[in-house]
Amino acid sequence: MSNHSHAARRQGGGFDLGRMLLEGRAFFALIAIIVIFSLLSPVYFSTGNFLTMSSHVAIFGLLSIGMLLVILTGGIDLSVGSTLGLCGVVAGFLMQGVTLDAFGVTLYPPVWVVVLLTCGVGAFIGAINGVLIAYFKVPAFVATLGLLYVARGVALLMTDGLTYNNLGGDPALGNTGFDWLGFNRLFGVPVGVWVLAIVAVVTLLALARTPFGRWVYSTGGNARAAELSGVPVKRVQVSVYVLSGICAAIAGLVLSSQLTSAGPTAGTTYELTAIAGVVIGGAALTGGRGGVRGTLLGAFVIGFLSDGLVIIGVSSYWQTVFTGAVIVLAVLLNSIQYGGRRKTAAQTSATPLLPLRLRGRPRATGKAQPPSRQPSIEAV
Amino acid sequence: MPLSGGRVLLEGVDVSRLSIAERIDNGLVLVPEDRQRDGLVQTMSVGENLSLASIKAFTKGLLTSGSRERGVIDESISSVHIKTDGPRADIGSLSGGNQQKVVIGKMLATHPRVVLLDEPSRGIDIGAKAEVFKLLAEGAASQGLAVIFSTSEVGECLSIAHRIVVMSRDASRPSSADVSKEQIMAASGESVVA
Numbered sequence: 001m002s003n004h005s006h007a008a009r010r011q012g013g014g015f016d017l018g019r020m021l022l023e024g025r026a027f028f029a030l031i032a033i034i035v036i037f038s039l040l041s042p043v044y045f046s047t048g049n050f051l052t053m054s055s056h057v058a059i060f061g062l063l064s065i066g067m068l069l070v071i072l073t074g075g076i077d078l079s080v081g082s083t084l085g086l087c088g089v090v091a092g093f094l095m096q097g098v099t100l101d102a103f104g105v106t107l108y109p110p111v112w113v114v115v116l117l118t119c120g121v122g123a124f125i126g127a128i129n130g131v132l133i134a135y136f137k138v139p140a141f142v143a144t145l146g147l148l149y150v151a152r153g154v155a156l157l158m159t160d161g162l163t164y165n166n167l168g169g170d171p172a173l174g175n176t177g178f179d180w181l182g183f184n185r186l187f188g189v190p191v192g193v194w195v196l197a198i199v200a201v202v203t204l205l206a207l208a209r210t211p212f213g214r215w216v217y218s219t220g221g222n223a224r225a226a227e228l229s230g231v232p233v234k235r236v237q238v239s240v241y242v243l244s245g246i247c248a249a250i251a252g253l254v255l256s257s258q259l260t261s262a263g264p265t266a267g268t269t270y271e272l273t274a275i276a277g278v279v280i281g282g283a284a285l286t287g288g289r290g291g292v293r294g295t296l297l298g299a300f301v302i303g304f305l306s307d308g309l310v311i312i313g314v315s316s317y318w319q320t321v322f323t324g325a326v327i328v329l330a331v332l333l334n335s336i337q338y339g340g341r342r343k344t345a346a347q348t349s350a351t352p353l354l355p356l357r358l359r360g361r362p363r364a365t366g367k368a369q370p371p372s373r374q375p376s377i378e379a380v
Numbered sequence: 381m382p383l384s385g386g387r388v389l390l391e392g393v394d395v396s397r398l399s400i401a402e403r404i405d406n407g408l409v410l411v412p413e414d415r416q417r418d419g420l421v422q423t424m425s426v427g428e429n430l431s432l433a434s435i436k437a438f439t440k441g442l443l444t445s446g447s448r449e450r451g452v453i454d455e456s457i458s459s460v461h462i463k464t465d466g467p468r469a470d471i472g473s474l475s476g477g478n479q480q481k482v483v484i485g486k487m488l489a490t491h492p493r494v495v496l497l498d499e500p501s502r503g504i505d506i507g508a509k510a511e512v513f514k515l516l517a518e519g520a521a522s523q524g525l526a527v528i529f530s531t532s533e534v535g536e537c538l539s540i541a542h543r544i545v546v547m548s549r550d551a552s553r554p555s556s557a558d559v560s561k562e563q564i565m566a567a568s569g570e571s572v573v574a
Contacts, residue, residue, distance in 0.1 A: 205443075209443045209444050210439075210442055210443055210444060211435045211436070211439050211444060214428070214432065214435055214444070215435075217421075217423065217424060217428075218421045218424060218428075218432055220423070221421035221422060221423035221424055222417075222420065222421040222422060222423075224417060224418045225412075225417075225418055225419055225420055225421050225432075226421060226432070227400060228400060228410060228412055228418055228419070229404075229432045229433040229486065229487075230400055230401035230404040230405075230433050230490075231401075231432070232399070232401060284423075287423075288421065288422075288423030288424070289423050
């Protein structure tokens with residue numbers, strides 16, 4: 001259960017270099033990226049640079065892990081970039097103090113309250129996504145695209161398009177400490193990276209060792225079969241979007257803390273980077289296959305690649321081209337890895353099943369069935 | 381399909397308005413007709429498919445127990461005689477008959493009181509068909525399991541059923557097992573040709 005990438009190895013048996021390269025592709029890609037950029041630039045291979053790049057990766061990694069949960073159930077969440085932006089703005093707004101006109105007071109919530117409320121906003125957006133998709137049968141692509149626009153619009157409305165720059169709080173008001181998330185280091189590692197590590201470990205554990213994890217994989221693998229086996233498919237679907245929204249909110253908090261400002265356009269197109277990280281990590285967009293380790297590697301590949309391109313001075317236009325090429329390559333490799341087995345798992349009875357034992361009946365497909373449904377007594 | 385009316389009582393509990401998970405808890409399970417579409421999760425291994433309906437049985441607190449799960453899986457593999465390379469094998473590597481046995485084994489692992497099978501012999505070879513019915517008969521005898529199955533092959537129900545209900549055009553006509561093929565065909569409103 002815990003390791004879906006072993007699925008193919010079970011069949012293969014012997015040691016196979018091509019197979020190994022294919023299954024470990026995200027890992028080897030990351031090694032290749034580090035080696036190539038270290039050769040091209042003297043500053044790339046240094047602890048300082050790795051830590052800086054890792055704090056960039058933390059943002060994509062958090063979004064990617066939320067996205068992974070959604071993609072594992074066979075969905076997609078396009079709203080995470082906007083949710084990140086909106087949550088940053090909400091945090092910025094709360095840090096400025098909330099004026100209640102009715103009472104004539106201004107409340108300055110402490111940072112932990114800001115963090116909780118912001119996560120609540122992310123969860124709320126995720127819940128709207130999830131309910132639309134699970135209960136109102138809106139296609140995930142459409143529902144989350146709608147929320148992408150709504151969340152971005154609300155963020156722009158809240159600030160009138162402006163950016164909150166003062167997130168430091170005031171010791172006199174007792175709401176300092178917001179910078180800690182983005183700036184401080186624990187044991188030399190940026191706090192944002194620790195946050196990613198904690199979220200990743202919790203998700204890894206949840207997927208591998210809890211009923212919820214099993215429900216997520218089975219919902220994405222075959223929702224109908226999962227439901228008939230007692231899996232609460234609709235609740236699982238809502239949960240993954242809520243968790244994705246919370247991950248986006250955490251990413252928004254870390255990002256606005258790193259930038260010491262909260263702008264309404266933060267995180268634009270980050271949803272696509274997050275999807276890219278998940279796909280590079282080997283998850284299937286059709287659901288049911290993928291894991292946290294791969295996704296983390298995918299996020300590091302994207303982050304280390306784009307930062308490397310910046311460091312060696314490649315123009316941002318070329319960076320876009322490179323990133324796009326990597327994503328297409330990743331999807332291509334995914335379809336090679338899963339392609340062979342996808343056919344054996346034919347969802348429609350019209351497709352012939354490959355591993356058929358040709359005994360008794362010539363074919364166990366739908367084509368052989370219609371005659372037997374007739375009340376043909378000659379046959380019996 | 382929406383519920384049009386009526387109740388289904390299982391040992392005094394109305395199961396018709398329960399969720400599927402609650403029905404399984406109450407001992408009522410379904411083996412669906414189309415195992416590719418409704419029965420198996422193709423992305424999961426043989427073992428994960430077998431344990432999917434009985435996750436509660438090997439969950440302690442928040443976490444699942446790997447060793448207890450293996451117990452559930454091994455028991456299923458041996459009790460319904462699944463021919464497989466092991467619990468970690470791909471579900472697609474099994475023959476149609478063994479895949480069907482996985483679906484049946486998965487539901488039997490929940491220790492049901494009543495098992496509904498919709499066309500259980502569909503798309504599996506004759507040997508596997510006989511084995512599936514033998515397993516169910518054994519289960520019925522040893523665990524007091526009630527087996528309800530639907531079939532469109534008259535010979536099949538004549539050979540194994542204790543009670544036969546012909547459902548046709550909004551009506552159902554129960555009869556004992558010693559009816560003839562012609563009586564069944566007549567009950568279903570079809571004219572007997574042969």
